Amino acid sequence: MPSGSGRSRPGGCGRTTLFAVPARTLVGMDTKRLGEFLRARRALVRPEEHGMPAGARRTPGLRREEIAVLAGVSTDYYVRLEQGRERNPSPQVLRALAAALLLKDEEAVYLRALVDPPRAGRSRPAREYASPQLVSLLDAWADTPALVYGRYLDLLAVNSLGEALFSWLGGQTGLLTAMFLDPAARDFYRDWDVVAQGCVAALRAANPDPDDQLLQNLVGELSVRSPDFARMWARHEVRAKSASAKRFHHRLVGDLTLGFETFSVNSAPGQHLVVYRAEPGSTAEHSLALLGSFALTDFHDIHDEGHITHELP
Numbered sequence: 262m263p264s265g266s267g268r269s270r271p272g273g274c275g276r277t278t279l280f281a282v283p284a285r286t287l288v289g290m291d292t293k294r295l296g297e298f299l300r301a302r303r304a305l306v307r308p309e310e311h312g313m314p315a316g317a318r319r320t321p322g323l324r325r326e327e328i329a330v331l332a333g334v335s336t337d338y339y340v341r342l343e344q345g346r347e348r349n350p351s352p353q354v355l356r357a358l359a360a361a362l363l364l365k366d367e368e369a370v371y372l373r374a375l376v377d378p379p380r381a382g383r384s385r386p387a388r389e390y391a392s393p394q395l396v397s398l399l400d401a402w403a404d405t406p407a408l409v410y411g412r413y414l415d416l417l418a419v420n421s422l423g424e425a426l427f428s429w430l431g432g433q434t435g436l437l438t439a440m441f442l443d444p445a446a447r448d449f450y451r452d453w454d455v456v457a458q459g460c461v462a463a464l465r466a467a468n469p470d471p472d473d474q475l476l477q478n479l480v481g482e483l484s485v486r487s488p489d490f491a492r493m494w495a496r497h498e499v500r501a502k503s504a505s506a507k508r509f510h511h512r513l514v515g516d517l518t519l520g521f522e523t524f525s526v527n528s529a530p531g532q533h534l535v536v537y538r539a540e541p542g543s544t545a546e547h548s549l550a551l552l553g554s555f556a557l558t559d560f561h562d563i564h565d566e567g568h569i570t571h572e573l574p
Contacts, residue, residue: 277399277420279391280434295375296343301497302362303328310363331361350376367466368499378470391418392528399423404553405536406519410436412467412531413479414460425552426511426537437464437479441487451508451516461493462500467531502533514552517545 304322308315311323311331318324323331329339334354341347350358355376359369389411391399399407399420406423410416416434419427429445430436440446440457450456468476483490502523510516519537526532539545 277391277396277418278424279396279418280416293345295348296345297495298372298375298497299328299339299343299358299362301495302364302368305496306361306363311361328358328361332357348376365500367501371465371499374470378472389415389417389529389532391532392526394528395526395534398534402536404549405538406549407534407536409526409532409534413437413475414464414467417532421556422549422553423537425556426509426549429512436460437483437490441483441490449509449511451510456507457489458493458496458498459500459502461490461496462498463502465497465499466501467533502535507537511548511552513555514548517548518543519545519549 303325304320306323306328308318308323308327311327313323313327325339325343326336329336332339332354334357338347342350352373355373356369358364359372362368364372391409395409396418399409399418402420402422404422406420406426408416408419408423408427414435414437416430416436427449429443429449430439433439433443437460440460446457447453464476464479470476480494484494504520504522506518506520508516508518517539519539521535521537524534524536526534539549
């Protein structure tokens with residue numbers, strides 16, 4: 262994933278860093294994704310979730326014939342779906358498969374997109390950027406870490422406190438690439454495996470068109486370079502980021518736990534705004550205040566690690 266160059270936008274105590282994310286290179290597409298998705302999701306369904314005895318099974322999940330019965334289709338038809346020999350199931354069959362596989366709403370949408378991809382994803386790639394309105398909003402949150410990321414989990418903008426919190430990124434704007442290829446990520450996220458799997462699931466949720474060639478380029482690169490990414494991508498989980506908490510280890514202020522909320526940017530489909538907060542009176546709140554004081558002085562002089570670039574070349 263390419264790294265972008267940032268430019269600083271001054272504005273009182275607030276200072277949001279913007280990033281220009283270049284268009285990605287196009288690659289070819291795979292025609293067997295429906296079968297891959299069905300096999301992966303079938304392996305995640307426990308028999309007891311459908312009231313079946315677990316018994317002795319050679320492989321995890323349900324058998325093909327069990328899914329076929331639950332979906333009301335023949336075993337032969339379901340086998341053809343998994344093998345890629347039947348690629349046009351009806352909407353009724355897709356709904357039945359979603360129920361049999363216990364898919365959530367986002368996962369069911371993704372399943373439908375495998376059969377009938379949205380045409381919007383066929384347009385030429387464009388540079389993603391955060392709007393001036395979003396930048397002003399981030400600038401106003403001097404005491405709250407906040408950032409904006411794009412459809413492919415590229416960092417588009419981050420405010421001053423967010424930059425101090427995520428200082429380990431250095432000049433990287435590809436959040437997914439940094440998550441899997443930068444060893445500093447495993448030190449920063451105390452629950453790295455959970456956070457990384459969430460990022461992979463969010464990438465699928467943000468890109469419902471499986472023939473999106475930009476997505477395939479990113480997935481192909483990371484699958485080759487990171488066995489962990491390849492393993493997590495093969496689970497075919499689809500889950501947008503929402504609200505939860507994350508445990509961090511920051512080299513300057515130590516351990517802290519922050520809640521976060523993720524908002525979709527309606528004016529820019531595929532973009533998300535993430536806002537972090539500490540519990541009032543908590544150690545994490547004190548740690549954020551300390552990071553904020555560093556940011557107000559000169560974080561470059563305090564932190565000896567790499568820092569997100571501020572000047573365009």
